[in-house]
Amino acid sequence: MPLETDILIIGCGISGAAAAYRLATNTSREVTIITRHQEPEESNTRYAQGGIVTLGEGDSEEALIKDIRTAGAGLGLPEAASILAKDGPRLVKHILVKTLEIPFDCNHEGKFLYTREGGHTLPRILHVGDTTGKAIEQALISKLRKLPNVRFLTGYTAVDLITSPHHIRNPLAVYQPISCHGAYVLERKSGNISRFFGKATILATGGLGRIYSHTTNPEGARGDGLAMAYRAGARVVNTEYIQFHPTTLAVPGAENFLISEAVRGEGAKLLSPDGRHFMEEVAPKWGDLAPRDVVARAIHHEMLTHGYPYVLLDLSGIMLPEHIQSRFPAIYTRCLELGIDIAREPIPVVPAAHYLCGGILVDEFGRSSINGLYAVGEVSCTGLHGANRLASTSLLEGLVWGYRAGEDISRRNDLKILKPSMVPPWEAAEAPFPDPVLVYQDRQAIQNLMWLYVGLSRNQERLSRALRDLNHLWETIEEFYRTTALNDDLIGLRNMAQAAWIVTLSAWHNKQSRGTHFREDATLQENPSAWNQGGIMGNWPPFREQS
Numbered sequence: 001m002p003l004e005t006d007i008l009i010i011g012c013g014i015s016g017a018a019a020a021y022r023l024a025t026n027t028s029r030e031v032t033i034i035t036r037h038q039e040p041e042e043s044n045t046r047y048a049q050g051g052i053v054t055l056g057e058g059d060s061e062e063a064l065i066k067d068i069r070t071a072g073a074g075l076g077l078p079e080a081a082s083i084l085a086k087d088g089p090r091l092v093k094h095i096l097v098k099t100l101e102i103p104f105d106c107n108h109e110g111k112f113l114y115t116r117e118g119g120h121t122l123p124r125i126l127h128v129g130d131t132t133g134k135a136i137e138q139a140l141i142s143k144l145r146k147l148p149n150v151r152f153l154t155g156y157t158a159v160d161l162i163t164s165p166h167h168i169r170n171p172l173a174v175y176q177p178i179s180c181h182g183a184y185v186l187e188r189k190s191g192n193i194s195r196f197f198g199k200a201t202i203l204a205t206g207g208l209g210r211i212y213s214h215t216t217n218p219e220g221a222r223g224d225g226l227a228m229a230y231r232a233g234a235r236v237v238n239t240e241y242i243q244f245h246p247t248t249l250a251v252p253g254a255e256n257f258l259i260s261e262a263v264r265g266e267g268a269k270l271l272s273p274d275g276r277h278f279m280e281e282v283a284p285k286w287g288d289l290a291p292r293d294v295v296a297r298a299i300h301h302e303m304l305t306h307g308y309p310y311v312l313l314d315l316s317g318i319m320l321p322e323h324i325q326s327r328f329p330a331i332y333t334r335c336l337e338l339g340i341d342i343a344r345e346p347i348p349v350v351p352a353a354h355y356l357c358g359g360i361l362v363d364e365f366g367r368s369s370i371n372g373l374y375a376v377g378e379v380s381c382t383g384l385h386g387a388n389r390l391a392s393t394s395l396l397e398g399l400v401w402g403y404r405a406g407e408d409i410s411r412r413n414d415l416k417i418l419k420p421s422m423v424p425p426w427e428a429a430e431a432p433f434p435d436p437v438l439v440y441q442d443r444q445a446i447q448n449l450m451w452l453y454v455g456l457s458r459n460q461e462r463l464s465r466a467l468r469d470l471n472h473l474w475e476t477i478e479e480f481y482r483t484t485a486l487n488d489d490l491i492g493l494r495n496m497a498q499a500a501w502i503v504t505l506s507a508w509h510n511k512q513s514r515g516t517h518f519r520e521d522a523t524l525q526e527n528p529s530a531w532n533q534g535g536i537m538g539n540w541p542p543f544r545e546q547s
């Protein structure tokens, strides 16, 4: 049976939830949220440790905009930074502090404690220990659960967007602009695929860190939304700009676990295994709190040059052991589980894929180039991050653009629901599900090649090889997809292959190093005027000193 709703939201991190909140509290529209996981709280947001940016003591919108644009290496859109700096602090106050009563850390006088992270000129990040995203996500979902016009459907995976003209029975639709009317959706338990129709569809599916073998992202970050929008013909931009987080826990056999930049914000230092404070040499002005691309490449450089398997993050002397435990409870506990007492010994760390700075191009209200399709959060590209994201801006971007998308949809009367008879039901293939071993192996192949060829340091030869390998994998995966019954794993694998290809192709085209996209073979040499804007890099060494 087809499902009809006013607004279909796919994914429910902070951006999808903020859109739902705006729509469901100020209008009577019916909002349907689908999530792959059984728990709607499971999202990238849940794992955000550092915090959420606002304006700190002695801060200003102008100072925040400047820091965002400096980190973005001259590619950030000024209008987007200005929207964030103006709307963000207001929404933090009204939604997070007043309505949801998020227990941000305060001092004994009840005043907010702000922390600092890489690229920020002053402390302005609100936090709940090191589980800020979890605190926000839980509060948002529990608020949404109480609203009568919000329906959660959990355990559902979107397969493809329903777009005109692609899925429409009217052949003359080909002369109209592309528009979105919902999605084909798999119910994971039954394996049935149905048509879900909405007047507007919001993609809030998060990022794609899982296309890499080392990532801070949870299992669902496989580029689903990006790949679906790309197939539908949406404009996708800046996808070569993948941010690598400098510090994730490096313990053999254990998954990468984020070690928040806030740890360095509180004074921890990066040291080579032989005790050198290498960030002092690389970026004397910023030291350990240089923008992430600079720190991540410096670590990578240390590891490559000296053959180190990791570098060390040393917290000794920054605070009392009991304070470390209360300020960073999740990091403390996870490290201890793996035999590292961070109050007494340094943490072995390596960089890992963390955040997609580009994505589906959207405007100031989250509108994509496809009519009726919105994208918010990491899957979108508002232009805010340019070539590199300033730490802890993503939760705020999700809150601001989610809210603005909800506001925009609530004002629109032009969006209509499509008659189900206009769109054919899904044609399911007869063959049984694909062999999980084959799916596993293809996933590993994508992750390994992305890490080695399209990682922190890129060149033409590696990127060309990656494109060849991905094209070959794509053929095999498409064959599965066309001929076997679909399950969540196969849908994810296909999206991963497509997302990996999108990232690689844009990295291959862009021969200029900038921000997170570092080309060892950059054809554009150092350009002084660009350096003044934030920096276009030349060749080795791969560091960008801030002016």
Ligand code: SIN
Pocket (backbone or CB within 6 Å): 048, 049, 050, 051, 259, 260, 261, 262, 390, 391, 392, 393, 394
């Ligand atoms: C961190 O805590 O270091 C991650 C925060 C972010 O990516 O903005």
